[in-house]
Amino acid sequence: LQKAISEKTRAIILNSPHNPTGKIFTRQEMQYIADAVENFARDDCVVLSDEVYKYIVHAPPKDEMEREEEMQFEKKQQQQQQQQQQDDCTLEYHPAICQGHVHFASLPGMWDRTITISSAGKTFSATGWQVGWAIGPENLIQPMHQLLPYVQFCASTVIQEALARALPKADLPYEGYANYYEYLKAMYTRKRDLLGSALVSAGFGIPNYDETPGGGFFIFARIGKDIAKAIPKDRLMAYNPAAPGKVARQDWALCQWLAEEKGILCIPASPFFSDDCIKGEDGQPLSDQFVRIAFCKTNDTIQAAASALMMIRDESEVEIVTQKEDVSTASCRVGKQ
Numbered sequence: 015l016q017k018a019i020s021e022k023t024r025a026i027i028l029n030s031p032h033n034p035t036g037k038i039f040t041r042q043e044m045q046y047i048a049d050a051v052e053n054f055a056r057d058d059c060v061v062l063s064d065e066v067y068k069y070i071v072h073a074p075p076k077d078e079m080e081r082e083e084e085m086q087f088e089k090k091q092q093q094q095q096q097q098q099q100q101d102d103c104t105l106e107y108h109p110a111i112c113q114g115h116v117h118f119a120s121l122p123g124m125w126d127r128t129i130t131i132s133s134a135g136k137t138f139s140a141t142g143w144q145v146g147w148a149i150g151p152e153n154l155i156q157p158m159h160q161l162l163p164y165v166q167f168c169a170s171t172v173i174q175e176a177l178a179r180a181l182p183k184a185d186l187p188y189e190g191y192a193n194y195y196e197y198l199k200a201m202y203t204r205k206r207d208l209l210g211s212a213l214v215s216a217g218f219g220i221p222n223y224d225e226t227p228g229g230g231f232f233i234f235a236r237i238g239k240d241i242a243k244a245i246p247k248d249r250l251m252a253y254n255p256a257a258p259g260k261v262a263r264q265d266w267a268l269c270q271w272l273a274e275e276k277g278i279l280c281i282p283a284s285p286f287f288s289d290d291c292i293k294g295e296d297g298q299p300l301s302d303q304f305v306r307i308a309f310c311k312t313n314d315t316i317q318a319a320a321s322a323l324m325m326i327r328d329e330s331e332v333e334i335v336t337q338k339e340d341v342s343t344a345s346c347r348v349g350k351q
Contacts (some may be wrong), residue, residue: 015047019054026051026059028118031067031229034286034306038227040075041116048121059127060154063118066133066146067230069195072203073223074114111195114227119150126151129158134177137198138184139310145169145177202231205309205316209233212320213307216327217241231310234283237268237303244326245271258284264302276322281306 019026028047030039039047051061119128129150135141148158162168184194191197210220210233219236221228242264249267257266265282272278283304284291291299309316 015050016054019050019059021056023055023059025062026055027062027064029064030118031071031115033067033230034232034281034283035234036221036228036230036232038071038073038075038114038229039116040227041078041081041121044116044118044121048118048124051127052123061118061124061128063128063130065115065117065130066136068112068115068117068132069137069198070202070231071112071114071227071229072199072206073226073228075227078114078116111193113199115229129154134173134180138177138180143170143173143177145173202309205231205311205313206233208313209307209309209316209319212316212323215320216323231308233307233309235305235307237264237305240327241268244329257282258289263298265305269305272326276326278319278322280308 015026026047028039028044030044031037032039047061051059117130119125119130129148131146131148133146134143135146148155186193188194189197191200206223206228210223213220213233213235217238217240219238220233245264245268249262249271250264252262252267253260254262254266254270257263262270263284265284269280269282272280283306284299284301286306287299287301291301294300294303311319
């Protein structure tokens with residue numbers, strides 16, 4: 015990052031939780047970015063921090079959770095001391111609304127250089143609203159107000175009013191949870207596990223969310239060997255004007271085949287990566303080994319996708335068994351001759 019920054023750099027875009035990978039940048043990683051901005055960038059270089067998935071941190075970083083708990087206890091103890099309360103008062107940890115998420119603007123010296131972006135579409139499952147909000151210092155937000163009328167004219171007044179009403183209600187108890195945000199996280203965690211289990215059974219590799227932090231509503235799944243073998247050979251490296259380089263490499267071929275033949279829609283990883291992506295042992299970009307699969311769907315839809323994925327695995331196993339039987343039969347015939 016330090017090498018990439020030059021006198022021409024005007025902005026650095028940070029997305030955490032990240033689309034498509036689901037990666038959550040740690041506080042230490044964000045501090046590296048902050049140090050690079052402060053020490054290598056121009057004074058007018060800003061950070062555009064895209065935090066639209068901050069309420070969907072379904073696997074919070076453990077060290078950040080411990081830090082949140084420690085800070086909460088320290089703050090509570092300070093309040094008790096100021097109020098001269100007894101030392102034996104019980105202290106309870108209450109998870110933050112977006113537990114495990116670090117706001118980049120909260121890092122030392124970064125408020126004045128950061129525009130934080132949030133989205134009603136992601137938070138309230140209403141992407142059609144196309145309305146969100148940006149937070150930052152006045153000198154960065156004011157030019158946005160001036161530019162917006164020439165780009166979009168304005169966001170829908172009705173939708174803005176709906177969002178203004180939804181935000182305070184989201185802090186209230188909802189569906190048995192302390193607030194809407196806790197419900198949202200729990201709902202997506204269940205959907206993640208439902209889809210993740212199906213992907214693993216079908217032959218994909220997924221992150222171990224007990225160890226790896228994750229956020230958003232996508233699983234960045236690795237294409238397993240059996241799944242790769244199931245892709246029809248005539249689809250691999252076929253001409254496709256929409257694909258990178260107009261060639262359907264493994265991830266693209268798999269997604270197109272799944273969409274057209276199996277009724278499963280997922281997104282190839284390669285369009286998200288640069289042309290100089292690191293190569294694997296087969297000489298192909300590592301991006302070709304992954305697909306992005308969304309779990310922001312109804313449980314019925316996820317179950318239907320799971321069934322379709324299992325059929326692919328079963329068909330692959332049948333084909334392998336059939337091939338073995340053919341070889342065995344051929345050997346017997348040779349022996350008899």
